[in-house]
Amino acid sequence: MRELSCKGRLVGPSLLALLLLPSCGISAAYHVRYLAELEPPARYNHPYDGPLDERVVSAVEVTTLCMSMGTSPFAAACSLVAEDGTCHIVLPNNGQAPVSTYRRHEIAHCNGWPPNHPRDQEQAEVLDQ
Numbered sequence: 001m002r003e004l005s006c007k008g009r010l011v012g013p014s015l016l017a018l019l020l021l022p023s024c025g026i027s028a029a030y031h032v033r034y035l036a037e038l039e040p041p042a043r044y045n046h047p048y049d050g051p052l053d054e055r056v057v058s059a060v061e062v063t064t065l066c067m068s069m070g071t072s073p074f075a076a077a078c079s080l081v082a083e084d085g086t087c088h089i090v091l092p093n094n095g096q097a098p099v100s101t102y103r104r105h106e107i108a109h110c111n112g113w114p115p116n117h118p119r120d121q122e123q124a125e126v127l128d129q
């Protein structure tokens with residue numbers, strides 16, 4: 001029997017597949033919430049208006065690179081706007097969410113989303129359900 005990986009893309013029909021697979025290490029409900037929490041508020045969710053330096057690396061390398069940028073060793077991904085205005089983002093290619101989800105999240109930080117992740121009212125209501 002073919003096993004489905006938890007690392008598969010979690011968009012569209014594959015989300016349903018995940019819900020039918022309780023053998024994954026984390027629960028589907030937790031995972032869906034995790035993906036929702038990664039989504040930035042609408043006003044920060046747009047392309048960065050400046051030079052972007054993106055690195056997509058393994059989770060281990062994310063830890064090394066992010067620590068060298070001065071962020072938490074527990075960060076799944078990180079971003080830093082340098083003095084010249086370049087936004088450096090480091091994204092895992094084997095994280096719990098698709099690279100595109102981490103990319104939206106970190107670019108939102110480039111756009112000024114504070115590190116403590118304040119949310120739009122509307123988004124907070126969705127997550128509180």
Ligand SMILES: [Zn+2]
Pocket residue numbers: 105109115117
């Ligand atoms: Zn963040």
